[in-house]
Every structure is written in structure tokens, then in C-alpha cells.
Amino acid sequence: MDKLIISPAPHIHSGDSISKNMQAVIIALMPAYLVALYYFGLGALIVSFTAIVSCVLFEYLIQKFILKGDTTIKDGSAALTGLLLAFNLPSNIPIYIVIVGSLVAIGIAKMSFGGLGNNPFNPALVARVFLLISFPVAMTSWPVPEALSMHYLDAVTAPTTLRNMNFGVQPDTLNLLIGNIGGSMGEVSGFALLLGFAYLLYKKVISWHIPVSILATSAVFIYILHLAAPESYIVSPIDYILSGGLLLGAIYMATDYVTSPMTKPGMLIYGVGIGLLTVIIRISPVYPEGVSFAILIMNAFTPLINTYVKPKRFGEKVKAKK
Amino acid sequence: MRTFRIGGIHPAENKFSAGQKIKTANLPKQVAIPLAHYIGAPAEAVVAKGDIVKVGQLIGKANGFISANVHASVSGKVNKIDVQLDASGYKRAAVFIDVDGDEWLETIDRTQTVVRECNLTKEEIIKKVAEAGIVGLGGATFPAHVKLSPPPGKKAEVLVINAVECEPYLTCDHQLMLEKGEEIMVGISILMKALDVNRAVVGIENNKKDAIALFQKLAKEFKGVEVTALKVQYPQGGEKQLIDAAIGRQVPSGALPIEVGAVVQNVGTTFAVYEAVQKNKPLFERVMTITGKSATNPGNYLVRLGTMLSEVVDQAGGVPADTGKIVGGGPMMGRSLMTLDVPMAKGSAGVLFIQNMESLRKKMQTCIRCGKCVNVCPMGLEPYLLMNQSEREMWADMESNKVMDCIECGSCSYTCPSNRALLDYIRFGKSTVGGIIRSRQARKS
Amino acid sequence: MNLILVSILTLVVVGALAAVILFFVSKKFHVFEDPRIDEVEAALPAANCGGCGFPGCRNFANACVKADTLDGLLCPVGGTPTMEKVAEILGKTVVAAAPTVAVVRCSGTCDNRPRKNKYDGVNHCFIAHNLYSGETGCSWGCLGLGDCELSCQFDAIHVNPVTMIPEVDEDKCTSCGACVKACPKMLIELRKKGPKSRRIYVSCRSQDKGPITKKACEVGCIGCSKCFKVCPHDAITIENNLAFIHDDKCKLCRKCVEVCPTNSIIELNFPPRKVKTEETAVEA
Structure with missing residues (x-):
């Protein structure tokens, strides 16, 4: 006992930290990652490894040599961005595109705004959209799943369920659940993604508000469209939310702390917005996948939602119980 | 099971001294009974140096509406009325009494029998x-x-x-x-x-x-x-x-x-x-908890007001060697003490030893806008926002965001994954905004 | 060809229309502003420090133009030369004000005032001040966390990392008063700069009784009244166990400095004293 320490209350802390939250999300992504490794094999390994390493490296280099400050790569946020970026890419994409994507995610979407906590848009999604627009062919040639595939650039490609849906092909629900479909490497297995969601809820890393409102809104909206024009919108709501990147986006991308609203009512507004926009964009034949755009658009509204949607204050218009 | 409806946290309970019988602390040699308590005007001393007082005798008279009488907790001779560093971290007036025996006022009923009937209006x-x-x-x-x-x-x-x-x-x-x-x-x-x-x-x-x-x-x-x-x-x-x-x-x-x-x-x-x-017994003693993760003898003690905390702590096994911080009160809202040589006051519910490794705060990082502070705030406020506004001295915005509703429970700082000192800033903003409101009311009337 | 022509024409029409609208709007909503405000503002230092009591230099310029006399209006940063320029522009006269400078009235360095605790909170004096009286035994002295340093726009006050007490750079200090407001312990005072920057002041704010002050800090003012008795100019008052030297009465005779038993009176920028061999001999 040297000198007694004086500090303002509270004197204990929950022990929660940024890195613990990031680790929890990474753990939650593991089931989907294993599925990706199973169906896309070598390609998935190469793409994810490149994305994670290059994201962490870019963050380190920028913080060390451009910002000349402390490096925060240990908090795991760059690794998470890398993993999420990889999940949003097809497993047969060339390495240089992955590296360009990482540079966009870390350099442009994150660091140029001041690093973690200050970026208005989800870095992984900015990178994905950037790549989608810059390399449209590479980004939309999805490999066909093949157990423990050893193919990388030479994988056989086929159109995804979403594009097929627009052409009137009914998907198979079981394959959507286990991930035996073409698509970006992380988005294929609905079951694995939901397993991760359960883990995140159990760990209280995220609350249910954003994912559930997104999924419910898009399911309800597509069902209304289905009732209005059954011949154009053949897909059932369940298949709809299982297909494409909707689950991945709703559970892991839209719930990104930095770019989502902070109050419960705000989260619901944000989720409903993403759900509606997703369906509207998906209807268009040009971009069958609309989740990333929808999330980015609602990211832009987040500051506005934070400013105007206040939490329910104590003692404000409540009825007495009992 | 019932509970309040907004926010809340559940820190580790660590109630080590639960079930420990209340022990009566030894009488000290000298007490310094604070005339000021945390809230309200200090009492006015009604004894002078050299007076002989008995246990339970009035020594400080309430001064104003929100103020309370203070009674002698020991019998003996008033040594001096002087300033004494108390648990608030500031020096304030206290009555020092040299203890001589333990003579109580005759009016006080010292028996243990429970009297149920009360015929007073x-x-x-x-x-x-x-x-x-x-x-x-x-x-x-x-x-x-x-x-x-x-x-x-x-x-x-x-x-x-x-x-x-x-x-x-x-x-x-x-x-x-x-x-x-x-x-x-x-x-x-x-x-x-x-x-x-x-x-x-x-x-x-x-x-x-x-x-x-x-x-x-x-x-x-x-x-x-x-x-x-x-x-x-x-x-x-x-x-x-x-x-x-x-x-x-x-x-x-x-x-x-x-x-x-x-x-x-x-x-x-x-x-x-x-x-x-x-x-007929005035308030001159209370039960307090002496505890901590490495306290040798955590327990509950009945202590006379004005006893130096160091004396009580000595009876409870002394200060553990790995103590980094001593808190007067609980870990969430208690005040860290500068020294144990402060007198026990009416509001002292406990002394808590916090171990070295737990007592230093971790490095503050940037806000990642996770919204956890908003979730746990029992008053439905937005701590992250109030902290930012306090840093930028945006007092009017803080007021419209209900900073005055803050109960300073510390749930936000406790829960923040970035170790941000939310409550430090909010408390400062609250006191500033409170001052602004008071001066505005004073101008009106 | 047709396309280019149409584009150019459209642009020209839109541009012309916008110009016409802008012209009328600027006429319609024109606000008259005294051109002298701009001139005065140009003469001011443009620090926008608020030391004059107005939010920003332009508001001060506005006040100067509107005021009948320049009495009571002073830009502390520019001082008398600036105010003379302002007066020239406005055709008014200005009374020269004695230049002032910030002084820190605490000498409780780590040696003089040992630290008893370790503060572990946000590094802001105001937050520490809300919490307790300070790491040392003195509840009046400097907390050393540097709110004054943060408040200073002129890089003129810095907490010395060794002594943990702020020091004022006289050449840079413009006596804008920002640090005076920032200090929660009210330790900083704006004093007359004095001839050749010579100043004498009591470097302590402790209103505790003598023994308490002495115990907490070696150089604290114990309110012994020796300086009060020795002062030939009635410049010293003692209130709440604390001496204060009024700078308008002080003639800088330095008698008080000699008698102070705790060395809490500071003299600045005086030439070194002659060694008074005779007096010491008499005392001995």
C-alpha cells in the first residue's frame, strides 16, 4: 500500500471491453465460417485469410505511420472488419481485389473518419459496395458449393438463388438453411448465422431489436407483394429472409455498434428502414442483392435517429402498475 | 419478481460480511463528531471547549430547514471545536470530545425489551x-x-x-x-x-x-x-x-x-x-460494514459517531496489505477516502478496501457508440450524449436532455466497454447546470 | 451540335435567372452595417479569446463603434497600443490602462507540499475539484491537472511537470482572463505588470489556520500579520488567515518579503539583493 488512490465513483467496473465485444462477434461468426470452409474449401480459406491480414495490416500501418499515434489493432475491430468483408465476397475472387477491398474498408471507410467509433458507415459494407461497383463480374460470379473443394480461382460458378428468384425459380429451404447454395462465402448457411445470433443474444453483445425488425419487415413486405402479384413474387417469406445476404446483414452488419442507433425505439426505426429498402432494392433486376445498400443508406440516417429518437425517460407518461 | 422498469445492472454482489453478527466497536479515546453532514446546512455547536457532556446530549443544533441535530456519542470533556478532514474530502467543522467513561443521559432507555405501544400523536x-x-x-x-x-x-x-x-x-x-x-x-x-x-x-x-x-x-x-x-x-x-x-x-x-x-x-x-x-435515544451510533475482497475479518460493527474510521478498521483486522483504494460506502456510489483518519458520520454505511489491481481505472478509449450506457441508465437518459455535451460545455443542451434527472448511480461508467468516465463528466455538468438553474430562479424571484 | 447548343443556352438562361434573383434578394435583404466595425475589427488581434468580455473580436468592435467613449472597453490582448489604434479610427480618446499579467497564487510544489494520495480520474481540475480537496493536505492549493493550460489560447501558461504548479510565460500572457475563469480553486489573479515587470504577491490562497496550513505546506501563508505590520503603504490586508497585497497601493519596497516567515510572498524580476552582512551580524 503506497499512496491511497482517489477517484470518483463508481469504484468497480463490469470488465467489459471493446475487444471482448469484438471477440464475441468473431466467435459468433465461426459456425458460418466453418460452413464456408466446408462448401468453398481452399478459396474461402485464401480469401478470408487475405482479408483479415490485410485489414489488420492496413490499420496498423495507417495508425503507425500516417496518424503517428497509438495502434489499436489488439482490440480486434480490424480483424472483425476483415472477416466480415471476406464473408461478403465470393470465394473465387482474386487476392488483389480482396486487398483493394481491405484498403477501402480500413483506409477510406474507417481511418479517414478518425478510426473506430467515428466512422459513419460500416467499413466492410463500404468495401463490398465499392468492389461490387468496381469489379461487377468478379463480385457476382458465385462458385457452386462443393464439399471440401480444393478449387480457388477455377471454381465452377452459377447464378444465385436471388437472381433465380427474379427469374421465377423456387429455392430449396433446406439448402438455404445448411448453406448448400451459391453465394458470398459467409452468407450461405442460414442455420449457422442464426446459431451465432443466439450466441450474441446470450452474451448480450447485441439486442434483438435490429435483426428482428429487419427480418420481420422484409418478410411482411415480401408477403404483401406476394399477395398482390403472386406470379411475380413467388418466394415464401421464410425462403426470402434465408436467401442472399439478408441474415448476415441483419445480424452482423446492421448491428455494428458504431453505425447503428443507440436507443431501442431508434433501433426499431432503423431496422424497419433497412427491411423496406432491402425489399425495394431486391425487386430491381439490376441488383438482386440489396441488403448492403439498404444498411448503408440507413447508416446515413443513424445520427439523425440518435438526435431525434430519445429513450423512454423515467417518469414520463407511464401508467401505474397494480 | 418485481423490479424497476428502466435500465439497471447487476454487479457481482460480494457480500462477504453477510451473516456476521453486529459487533459493538470499542469506545475510542477521542471522537471528532462532524457538525456538517453531506446534505444541508451544518449544525450550530451548542457546547464550548471544556464542557462536560454525556452520551446523547445535544451538542449541535439544527441550523435551517434541511439540517439535523447532532448529539454527543460519548461522555467526556469537549476538547475543541475545530475543522477536521471528513469523508467528503474537505475540512469541515467538528466537535472533538475526550472520552471519559461511558455515562449516558438518564432519559435514555438502555434495556433491550421491545416496546410496541406508541401513544404519541x-x-x-x-x-x-x-x-x-x-x-x-x-x-x-x-x-x-x-x-x-x-x-x-x-x-x-x-x-x-x-x-x-x-x-x-x-x-x-x-x-x-x-x-x-x-x-x-x-x-x-x-x-x-x-x-x-x-x-x-x-x-x-x-x-x-x-x-x-x-x-x-x-x-x-x-x-x-x-x-x-x-x-x-x-x-x-x-x-x-x-x-x-x-x-x-x-x-x-x-x-x-x-x-x-x-x-x-x-x-x-x-x-x-x-x-x-x-x-428516547438520539442518533449517535450506527451499524457499518467493514469489508473488501482481501479483508481478513469482514463484519458489521456498531460504531459511535465521530470515531475515527482507522480505529474501527483496526478492530476489524486492519487494512489489508494489497489495498489500493479505500472507499467510504459502497463501491458504486461511495467516496474514495484520502485517509482513514476521518470521523465516522451519520451517512457512513461502510468501509470497503479495494485491491490494488482493481483500484486503478483502465485506459479510456473512444466511444464506440454501443449504446450500453443508454440501456442501463435507470432514468432513461443518454449518458454518452451528456458526457459529450459536458466536455463541450453545452449546458443548455444538457438541461434539455434532463441531466438534472441523473441520480449519479454510476451504472453507465460501470458498464462502458471503453472505460469512459461518463459519470465524472455528467456529475460536473449536473452541478454546473444546477448552478445555472438556481441563478435563473434567483433572478426571477 | 444541337445538343451542345441547347446545353449552353440552358446554362446561360439558368445563370442569368439566378443572377437576377440574387441581385434583387441582396437589395431587398440588405443589412446596413457601419463600415467602421470592419476597420476596428481589422485593428484588433483577432484572437477571439473573449478577454474583453465580448464573444469574439467582432462583437467587441461593434461595442466600440456604438459606445460614446472607450472607457471600460479594453482589449487585454492588444493592450493600450491596440486601443489607441481603435480610438484613432473612431475619433475617440483612450485612457492608457496599466498592463496586467496572470499570476498563480500557489507555491505548493511537490517538495513544499507532499502528495498524500494518487488521483486516478479524468485529468481535469474541475472534476477533481468536484470530488475532493486535492492530493495534498492543503485544500486550497493547485491541483496541477492543467485546466488553465487547456484554457489558454496563447500558449502562455504551462504546468511544470516537476513542480506540478503552472507557470506563466510573461511575454506570451495577454491577460485575457481565461485561466482565471478555468481555475476551480481561484488561484490565478490578473495583477498589474508593474515597472520592469516587477511584482510582489502572496503566493497562497489557504484560509486555514496557521498550524494547519504549515503542516500541509511549507510555503503557505499562515496569516501571521508580520507583513501587514511592516508595510509602510497600507497595501496589505489580512482576511481569513490570509494576507493579500493590493497592487494599486504596493510600492514594491519588498519589506514584506523579508519578514515573511514561510517565504510565501514572491518577488519577481527584481535584481538580486545585496547580501546584508550587517543585519545578519546584529541578529546573530
Whole structure:
């Protein structure tokens, strides 16, 4: 006992930290990652490894040599961005595109705004959209799943369920659940993604508000469209939310702390917005996948939602119980 | 199980001293009885250097509306009236008494028999409570008689007894309930009489199952007293949170509990009321908890006011070697002490030793906007926003974001994954905004 | 060809229309502003420090133009030369004000005032001040966390990392008063700069009784009244166990410095004293 320490209350802390939250999300992504490794094999390994390493490296280099400050790569946020970026890419994409994507995610979407906590848009999604627009062919040639595939650039490609849906092909629900479909490497297995969601809820890393409102809104909206024009919108709501990147986006991308609203009512507004926009964009034949755009658009509204949607204050218009 | 409706956290309880019998601390050689308590105007000394005083004799007279009498806790000779560093971290006036024997005022009934009947009128009870210098013993030290006299036009409907003890580590209220259950019940009925209400709700957190069972048994003998088990949740002991949890009413922003017909008293206060009314014993001693993860002998002690905390701590096994910080009170809202040579005051509920590794804060990182602080805030505020505004001195915005509703429970700082000192800034903003509001009101009138 | 023509024409029409609208709007909503405000503002230092009591230099310029006399209006940063320029522009006269400078009235360095505790909170004096009286035994002295340093726009005050007490750079200090407001312990005072920057002041704010002050800090003012008795100019008052030297009466005779038993009176920028061999001989 040297000198007694004086500090303002509270004197204990929950022990929660940024890195613990990031680790929890990474753990939650593991089931989907294993599925990706199973169906896309070598390609998935190469793409994810490149994305994670290059994201962490870019963050380190920028913080060390451009910002000349402390490096925060240990908090795991760059690794998470890398993993999420990889999940949003097809497993047969060339390495240089992955590296360009990482540079966009870390350099442009994150660091140029001041690093973690200050970026208005989800870095992984900015990178994905950037790549989608810059390399449209590479980004939309999805490999066909093949157990423990050893193919990388030479994988056989086929159109995804979403594009097929627009052409009137009914998907198979079981394959959507286990991930035996073409698509970006992380988005294929609905079951694995939901397993991760359960883990995140159990760990209280995220609350249910954003994912559930997104999924419910898009399911309800597509069902209304289905009732209005059954011949154009053949897909059932369940298949709809299982297909494409909707689950991945709703559970892991839209719930990104930095770019989502902070109050419960705000989260619901944000989720409903993403759900509606997703369906509207998906209807268009040009971009069958609309989740990333929808999330980015609602990211832009987040500051506005934070400013105007206040939490329910104590003692404000409540009825007495009992 | 009932609890309050907004926010809340559940820190590790660490109630090491639970079940430890209340021990009476040895009489000290000298006491320094503070004339000032945390809230309200300091009492005015009515003794002078050289006076001989007895235990229970009035030495400081309440000075103003929100102020309480102070009584001698020992018998002996007044040594001096001087400033003394107290638990607030500032030097304030105190009466120093050299102890000589233990001679109590003859009027005080020192027997242990429980006196149930109380034939006093409402006014007489309130007068006795005021004379005995009773303040809220939960920590806020608000004079009890002020709470018992609702402003004109307001009528109390329910008496809520705060037996929650939601602060981790502390056990003094719990132990008092187990040992003095019947006395507390009599105290409740006296308070009900003083407030002219026929319903009282005792809120006890579910981690004190023995106390709940005892009180539920006792409640059968006392009319109108209900015992409610509450889910363990911090800050349930906050006045507004407790009212919400126990009787389901929410006190509006800026209003006092009497607005919804509730009056809250702590169990310790209730026991003090019993002693004052039935035994003529003013408030000059209280139970406090001495605890900590590496405390050799965590326990509950009955200590006379003005005893130096160092003396009590010595009886409880001394300061553990790995102590980095000593907290007066609980870990969430207590104040860190500069030294143990501060006198025990009416609001001192405990001394807590925090180990070296736990006592330093971790490095503050940038806000990642996770919204956890918003989720846990029991008042439904946005701590991250208030902190930013406090940093940027945006006082008007802070006011419109209800900073004055903040109860300074510390849930936001506790929960922040970036270790941000949310409450430090909010508290500063709150005091500044409070000053601005007061000067505005002064200008108006 | 047609396309280019149409584009150009459209642009020209839109441009012309916008110009016409802008012209009328600027006429319609024109606000008259005294051109002298701009001139005065140009003469001011443009620090926008608020030391004059107005939010920003332009508001001060506005006040100067509107005021009948320049009495009471002073830009502390520019001082008398700036005010003379302002007066020239406005055709008014200005009374020269004695230049002032900030002084820190605490000498409780780590040696003089040992630290008893370690503060572990946000590094802001105001937050520490809300919490307790300070790491040392003295509840009046400097907390050393540097709110004054943060408040200073002129890089003129810095907490010395060794002594943990702020030091004022006289050449840079413009006596804008920002640090005076920032210090929660009210330790900083604006004093007359004095001839050749010579100043004498009591470097302590402790209102505790003598023994308490002495115990906490070796150089604290114990309120012994020796300086009060020795001062030939009635410049010293003692209130609440604390001496204060009024700079308008002080003639810088330095008698008080000699008698102070705790060395809490500071003299600045005086030439070194002659060694008074005779006096010491007499005393011995």
C-alpha cells in the first residue's frame, strides 16, 4: 500500500471491453465460417485469410505511420472488419481485389473518419459496395458449393438463388438453411448465422431489436407483394429472409455498434428502414442483392435517429402498475 | 419478481460480511463528531471547549430547514471545536470530545425489551424524530423529519421502506434486519402513524431470503405492512427506482416522491426512529460494514459517531496489505477516502478496501457508440450524449436532455466497454447546470 | 451540335435567372452595417479569446463603434497600443490602462507540499475539484491537472511537470482572463505588470489556520500579520488567515518579503539583493 488512490465513483467496473465485444462477434461468426470452409474449401480459406491480414495490416500501418499515434489493432475491430468483408465476397475472387477491398474498408471507410467509433458507415459494407461497383463480374460470379473443394480461382460458378428468384425459380429451404447454395462465402448457411445470433443474444453483445425488425419487415413486405402479384413474387417469406445476404446483414452488419442507433425505439426505426429498402432494392433486376445498400443508406440516417429518437425517460407518461 | 422498469445492472454482489453478527466497536479515546453532514446546512455547536457532556446530549443544533441535530456519542470533556478532514474530502467543522467513561443521559432507555405501544400523536413523533437528529442512513443523509412533513396540499399514501441494500459488499442493513426485525417493524408502524398512512411496503432484494422470510412472518402481526421481494438489480435502492419497483408508480422528472403519494425511508432510519421514539435515544451510533475482497475479518460493527474510521478498521483486522483504494460506502456510489483518519458520520454505511489491481481505472478509449450506457441508465437518459455535451460545455443542451434527472448511480461508467468516465463528466455538468438553474430562479424571484 | 447548343443556352438562361434573383434578394435583404466595425475589427488581434468580455473580436468592435467613449472597453490582448489604434479610427480618446499579467497564487510544489494520495480520474481540475480537496493536505492549493493550460489560447501558461504548479510565460500572457475563469480553486489573479515587470504577491490562497496550513505546506501563508505590520503603504490586508497585497497601493519596497516567515510572498524580476552582512551580524 503506497499512496491511497482517489477517484470518483463508481469504484468497480463490469470488465467489459471493446475487444471482448469484438471477440464475441468473431466467435459468433465461426459456425458460418466453418460452413464456408466446408462448401468453398481452399478459396474461402485464401480469401478470408487475405482479408483479415490485410485489414489488420492496413490499420496498423495507417495508425503507425500516417496518424503517428497509438495502434489499436489488439482490440480486434480490424480483424472483425476483415472477416466480415471476406464473408461478403465470393470465394473465387482474386487476392488483389480482396486487398483493394481491405484498403477501402480500413483506409477510406474507417481511418479517414478518425478510426473506430467515428466512422459513419460500416467499413466492410463500404468495401463490398465499392468492389461490387468496381469489379461487377468478379463480385457476382458465385462458385457452386462443393464439399471440401480444393478449387480457388477455377471454381465452377452459377447464378444465385436471388437472381433465380427474379427469374421465377423456387429455392430449396433446406439448402438455404445448411448453406448448400451459391453465394458470398459467409452468407450461405442460414442455420449457422442464426446459431451465432443466439450466441450474441446470450452474451448480450447485441439486442434483438435490429435483426428482428429487419427480418420481420422484409418478410411482411415480401408477403404483401406476394399477395398482390403472386406470379411475380413467388418466394415464401421464410425462403426470402434465408436467401442472399439478408441474415448476415441483419445480424452482423446492421448491428455494428458504431453505425447503428443507440436507443431501442431508434433501433426499431432503423431496422424497419433497412427491411423496406432491402425489399425495394431486391425487386430491381439490376441488383438482386440489396441488403448492403439498404444498411448503408440507413447508416446515413443513424445520427439523425440518435438526435431525434430519445429513450423512454423515467417518469414520463407511464401508467401505474397494480 | 418485481423490479424497476428502466435500465439497471447487476454487479457481482460480494457480500462477504453477510451473516456476521453486529459487533459493538470499542469506545475510542477521542471522537471528532462532524457538525456538517453531506446534505444541508451544518449544525450550530451548542457546547464550548471544556464542557462536560454525556452520551446523547445535544451538542449541535439544527441550523435551517434541511439540517439535523447532532448529539454527543460519548461522555467526556469537549476538547475543541475545530475543522477536521471528513469523508467528503474537505475540512469541515467538528466537535472533538475526550472520552471519559461511558455515562449516558438518564432519559435514555438502555434495556433491550421491545416496546410496541406508541401513544404519541403524529406531531409528537415528528418532533421527537427531529430532536433525535435522525437523517436518512442509506447514504444521502436527508433529514428524516423533513420527509415526514409533506408540503401543504400533498398527502402521503404509502410508506416505502428501503431494505434493498443494492450496493455490492454492504451488509449492515441486512444484518440489522435480522437482529432487530421486531424493532424495525415497530418503527414502521410509528412512521405510518406519523405520516397518517395505512399501507407500508417493505422492499427487500431477493438475495436476502432470510430477511424476507423473517419480515413476512413479522408482517402478519402488524397491520398494513406488506413485504415485497424484489429482483436483485442495481440501483434499486434509489428512491425513484424503489417506488417504481415496490408500488409501480413513477415519480415524474424533477418531482419529489410525495408527488405520487410515496415516502421512502431506509431500514436503518426506521430502526433509529424506533429508538428515538420508544427509547428516547438520539442518533449517535450506527451499524457499518467493514469489508473488501482481501479483508481478513469482514463484519458489521456498531460504531459511535465521530470515531475515527482507522480505529474501527483496526478492530476489524486492519487494512489489508494489497489495498489500493479505500472507499467510504459502497463501491458504486461511495467516496474514495484520502485517509482513514476521518470521523465516522451519520451517512457512513461502510468501509470497503479495494485491491490494488482493481483500484486503478483502465485506459479510456473512444466511444464506440454501443449504446450500453443508454440501456442501463435507470432514468432513461443518454449518458454518452451528456458526457459529450459536458466536455463541450453545452449546458443548455444538457438541461434539455434532463441531466438534472441523473441520480449519479454510476451504472453507465460501470458498464462502458471503453472505460469512459461518463459519470465524472455528467456529475460536473449536473452541478454546473444546477448552478445555472438556481441563478435563473434567483433572478426571477 | 444541337445538343451542345441547347446545353449552353440552358446554362446561360439558368445563370442569368439566378443572377437576377440574387441581385434583387441582396437589395431587398440588405443589412446596413457601419463600415467602421470592419476597420476596428481589422485593428484588433483577432484572437477571439473573449478577454474583453465580448464573444469574439467582432462583437467587441461593434461595442466600440456604438459606445460614446472607450472607457471600460479594453482589449487585454492588444493592450493600450491596440486601443489607441481603435480610438484613432473612431475619433475617440483612450485612457492608457496599466498592463496586467496572470499570476498563480500557489507555491505548493511537490517538495513544499507532499502528495498524500494518487488521483486516478479524468485529468481535469474541475472534476477533481468536484470530488475532493486535492492530493495534498492543503485544500486550497493547485491541483496541477492543467485546466488553465487547456484554457489558454496563447500558449502562455504551462504546468511544470516537476513542480506540478503552472507557470506563466510573461511575454506570451495577454491577460485575457481565461485561466482565471478555468481555475476551480481561484488561484490565478490578473495583477498589474508593474515597472520592469516587477511584482510582489502572496503566493497562497489557504484560509486555514496557521498550524494547519504549515503542516500541509511549507510555503503557505499562515496569516501571521508580520507583513501587514511592516508595510509602510497600507497595501496589505489580512482576511481569513490570509494576507493579500493590493497592487494599486504596493510600492514594491519588498519589506514584506523579508519578514515573511514561510517565504510565501514572491518577488519577481527584481535584481538580486545585496547580501546584508550587517543585519545578519546584529541578529546573530
